[in-house]
Amino acid sequence: MEVFYYLLFGGLVAAVAAMELGKTRKDRVAISSAFSSFRNNFLLVYSLMMAGDWLQDPYVYYLYIQYGFNKGDIGRLFIAGFGSSMLFGTIVASLADKQGRKSACVTYCITYILSCMTKHSPDYKVLMVGRILAGISTSLLFSAFESWLVAEHNKRGFEPQWLSVTFSKAILLGNGLIAIVSGLFATLLIENLELDPVLPFDAAACFLAIGMAIILSSWSENYGDPSESNDLIAQFNDEKIALLGAIQSLFEGSMYTVAFLYAPALSPNDEEIPRVFIFATFVLSSMLGSSIASRLMTHATLKVESYMRIVFLISAFTLLLPIVSNHPLCKVTAYLLEAASCSLVFVSSKPVSAYFGRPL
Numbered sequence: 001m002e003v004f005y006y007l008l009f010g011g012l013v014a015a016v017a018a019m020e021l022g023k024t025r026k027d028r029v030a031i032s033s034a035f036s037s038f039r040n041n042f043l044l045v046y047s048l049m050m051a052g053d054w055l056q057d058p059y060v061y062y063l064y065i066q067y068g069f070n071k072g073d074i075g076r077l078f079i080a081g082f083g084s085s086m087l088f089g090t091i092v093a094s095l096a097d098k099q100g101r102k103s104a105c106v107t108y109c110i111t112y113i114l115s116c117m118t119k120h121s122p123d124y125k126v127l128m129v130g131r132i133l134a135g136i137s138t139s140l141l142f143s144a145f146e147s148w149l150v151a152e153h154n155k156r157g158f159e160p161q162w163l164s165v166t167f168s169k170a171i172l173l174g175n176g177l178i179a180i181v182s183g184l185f186a187t188l189l190i191e192n193l194e195l196d197p198v199l200p201f202d203a204a205a206c207f208l209a210i211g212m213a214i215i216l217s218s219w220s221e222n223y224g225d226p227s228e229s230n231d232l233i234a235q236f237n238d239e240k241i242a243l244l245g246a247i248q249s250l251f252e253g254s255m256y257t258v259a260f261l262y263a264p265a266l267s268p269n270d271e272e273i274p275r276v277f278i279f280a281t282f283v284l285s286s287m288l289g290s291s292i293a294s295r296l297m298t299h300a301t302l303k304v305e306s307y308m309r310i311v312f313l314i315s316a317f318t319l320l321l322p323i324v325s326n327h328p329l330c331k332v333t334a335y336l337l338e339a340a341s342c343s344l345v346f347v348s349s350k351p352v353s354a355y356f357g358r359p360l
Contacts, residue, residue, distance in 0.1 A: 004329065008336075009277055012284035016176075019291035031165065035158045039166050041218060042149055043173055045105075048211030049141060050174035052112060054182035055204040058279050059190060061263050063197050067122040071264065077131045078260050084135025092136070093143045097224025101151065102215060104144035109212035112137035116205040119198050151222040168294040171343055176287035183279045251312070254319060255342055262335050266328060278332070285336040289343030296344075308345065315341035 031039075064074045096104035111133045118130030146167075153163050186200040266278065296307060314337065321334035 006277060008281050008332070009284065012281055012288060012336075016284055016287045016291060019288065019295075031162055032158075034156070035162055038152070038156065038158070039162075039169070041214075042166065043169060045211050045214050045219075046145060046170050046174050047178050048207050048214070049108070049145065050178045051182050052109075052116075052204040052208040052211070053138075053141065054179040055186050055200045055207070056116070057179075058183050058186055059197060059200050062190075063119060063201075064127070066197050067127075069124070073124065075260070077127060080128055081131035081135040081138070082256055084132040085138045086135075088136045089139035089143070092139045093147065094224075096140075096144045096147055100221045100223055101144050101148035102219045102221045104140055105148060105215050105219070106212055108137050108140035108144060109208045109215070111140070113205045113208050116201040116208075119201040147224075148219070148222060151224075152220070155222060164294075168290060171290040171346060172287055172294075176283055176290065179283040179286075180280050183283070251315070251342075251345055254315070255338070258319070258335060258338055262331075265322065265331055281332070282335060282339045285339040286343040289340035290346075292340070293344045311341050311344045315345075 061074060064077060069077075092104065115130045115133035115137060118126050118133070121127065149166065150163065153166070185203070189195050189199045189203070190197050262278075262282075318334045318337040318341065322331045324330070
C-alpha cells in the first residue's frame with residue numbers, strides 16, 4: 001500500500017509541474033514592479049501564516065492520541081474548534097472592518113500562538129481552550145488577511161484582474177508548497193528524530209511570530225467603508241450575500257468533516273500509515289485544483305457560476321465513494337478528488353467574495 005502512495009505522490013508532482021510549466025503566454029498576466037513587490041510581501045506573510053497552520057495539521061489527532069484520549073474525546077475537541085470558528089466567524093469580519101484589518105491579522109498571530117502553547121498540557125480543559133482559540137484564529141486567517149489584501153490592492157490602484165493572480169499564487173504556495181514542506185518538517189521532528197510530538201506546534205508559533213513582526217513593520221492599516229452597514233442582520237438582508245455565505249458554509253462543512261475523519265477512515269484499527277505522504281498527496285491534489293481554477297479564470301467568456309455547479313456535483317459524488325466501497329484505494333481517490341474540488345471552489349470564489357467588499 002505504501003508503494004501506491006509513493007507512486008501517487010510522484011504522479012501528482014508531475015501533473016502539477018506540467019500544469020504550471022504548460023501555461024502559455026496568454027495565461028500569464030503582465031504586472032507592474034510595484035504590484036510585484038506588494039504581492040510578494042503579502043505572499044511571504046501569508047506563507048508564514050499558513051506554515052503556522054499546516055505544521056500543526058498532520059499531528060493534532062496524533063498528539064491527542066499520545067495524551068491518551070479516545071476518539072470520542074478527540075471528536076469533541078474538534079467540534080469545539082469548528083464551533084468556535086462558526087460562532088466567531090460571523091463577527092470577526094465586521095470587527096476587522098471597524099478596528100482595522102492589520103490589527104485583526106496581528107490578533108490572529110497572537111491567538112494562534114496561545115493555542116500552540118496549550119498543546120504542552122495534557123489537561124483536557126486546557127486543550128479545549130486551545131481548540132477554541134484555534135477556531136477564532138481560523139476565522140481570522142480566512143477573513144482578515146484577504147480583506148486587508150483586497151482593500152490595499154484597490155487603495156493602491158492596481159488592476160482588478162491582478163487580484164486573482166495573487167489569490168491563485170497564495171493558494172498554490174500557501175496551501176500547496178508550504179503545506180508539503182511543513183508536513184515533511186513536522187515528520188522530521190517527530191518520526192525521524194523521535195522528538196517530543198509537541199515540537200511542531202512550537203515551530204508553528206515561531207513562524208507566526210516572524211510573520212507578525214513583518215506585518216507590524218511593513219503593513220499599513222485599512223478599514224471598512226464607514227458608510228456601509230457592517231451589521232450582521234443587515235448583511236444577510238442582502239440575498240446575494242446570504243446565498244454566498246450559505247454555499248461557502250455548506251461546502252466547508254463537508255470539507256471539515258473529511259479533514260477530521262480521513263485519518264481514522266484510512267486507519268480504522270490504528271494501524272501505521274504513511275501520514276505525511278497521504279497528507280502530501282492531498283496537498284498536491286489541492287495544488288492541481290488551484291492550477292485548473294487559474295486556467296478556467298483566464299477565459300473571459302467562462303463564468304464562475306457555470307463551472308462551479310459541476311465542481312459541487314463532482315465533490316458530492318466523491319463523498320459517496322467511501323460509502324459505496326470500503327477499500328482504502330477508493331477512499332484515497334475520493335479524498336484526492338475532494339481536495340482538488342476544495343481548491344477549485346476557494347480560488348474561484350475569492351474574486352466573487354471580493355466583489356461584496358470582503359471574503360465570506
